[in-house]
Amino acid sequence: MTPQLIVFFVLAALAVLGAVTLIAARHPIHSALALIVVMVALAGLYLLQGAEFVAAVQIIVYGGAIMVLFVFVIMLLNAGEEERTSLSRIARVAGIPLALALSGFLAAAVLRSSHAAAQAPVTAASTRGLSMLLFREFVFPFELTSFLILVAILGALVLAQREN
């Protein structure tokens, strides 16, 4: 077992643990904290792949900005423990086997196709490769994203502005 593999398994286990806690926790603030664990663990996994830029962005944007927003919203709404309804119990009964089936299925599929996937070229991992992709091949959707953000800003204005 190489050190990389050990680090990978530790981070992966952390991510899965965080994700399970996120769903299982009753208090939204616990869920939010668990989500931070997931984000940081994922950032570590990206770093392991040599994608240092994506890892940094993951920490800054997801672990930082978005999580702060989540925590703020939870605090502003003063959200308490979530209530369990009969529907959420049904969701649990149906959801757990479905989630297990999906992960088993994906694991099997990945195992079977890992050989082929390993041959696929990975160009985007490095910061240089990523910026080449973003600002050359994918420049059109990249620019469109700015309009997408503009729409979101406009929406916040429309829905939240004071009546005049």
Place this chain on the structure above:
Amino acid sequence: MFPPREEFLRVLPILIFCGGGTLLMLLQPFLRSRTAFSLLALAGSLTAVVSVGCSAAHPGAAFYGLIGSDPASVFFEFLVGAVAFLVILGSASYLERESLAPAEFYALIFFAAAGMCVLASAREMLTAFIGLEMSSISSYILAGYRRESPKAAESALKYFLLGSFATAFFLYGIALLYGSTGTTVIAQMTPLAPGLLPKLGLALLLIGLSFKVAAAPFQLWTPDVYEGAPTPVTALFSAGPKAATFALLLRIFVEMPLAAGEWTRIFWILAVITMFAGNLGALLQTNVKRILAYSSIAHAGYILVAFAASNEIGVAAVLFYLLAYAAAKLGAFSVVAHLGGAGEKRIELDDFAGLAQRQPIAAAAFSLFLLSLLGIPVTAGFFGKFYIFKAALASHLIGLAVLLGVNSVIAAYYYLRLIIVMYMREPKEETAALPFPGAVTTVLALCALATVYFGLFPNHIIAFASNPRLFGH
């Protein structure tokens, strides 16, 4: 390395919609008059419609093959542009009546239309995803545009939550497809290794898109969202995003090497449950907006019949049907938007009683649109259904064709009931006629013209849509 000029011309409608939306936002603090914004928005959308011709004159891929112009994208961009133009034309008086701000409203319609044009012309999944999100997020906001109405809030929230959920499916599907094919370009998606992974990815993609076109079992949001949204926005929802999403679905199932063949059975099932969910649901409704919402679920089902047929007539039928359907739905919702009166309080079935005596022309136009939705000859809806039948029979889907016929009969009940109420029933109380303003009349006239014209001469569109090079390449 700046892309050559033709590449910009190929995506000109998208650029004009994005630029127009931004301009409207920038002018918002400076212009005070509603008319100025309406005129500006009309001019902008008209320019976008005209610029589709420019995109048609320069076919080919643009921006590293992520997007492009081909006959299919030209057709759908024209449809989306025309829908945006007519919605803007019809909503000026509505906005004034409900005292809603015009600039943001038009800007959101522009951005939604830009997103739909991207959906219709994207050749790569990430670009399509951004287009889908642009159109969806604008739609969520537009659904809640009447902020003081609790129904609008419910509509926007439901649409947003369920829509985001569906988008997650779509995105997960893209991820799995990328993982199993190594590319996000639709036409190059060949699996690297055999297995179920690409099929699962495609299935998730289908779930996400089924939500957007309101296909069962992902249609539950439709009546509430359509009812709560401002009616001109409902008109936009029922005609625009549906056409653009079907355009993407069509492109995926025509171009993607992965998607060939075996999906017929899935579309068969989807089509049947969607048709029944829409038509049976509509029977129980008394609110005209909800009736039309259920009818648009049913129409998604009819279009899925053409997908199940998956032959060339089917592709042409989808294009023609979406055009016929957009004209009829846009017209019908424009009538409801105006007759609903202040606060949209008069949209129950009873409120339409005696409309034929009060406003014979409006009643006649509304009946024409309903008959087109039903598929009566001399309306475009008839040929739409006819070509779908033809496609189903050409692929020997006799059972599905029979079920389509059964559903048309069920649908006759609620469309004809509405017409009978307008013509035969006396109003419960005396109500004043609500004369239509010129702009709304123009919308109705254009929609009625399209409905009758394509009901008499469907051949142009069918010939155009039968082009074997409909989807580039």
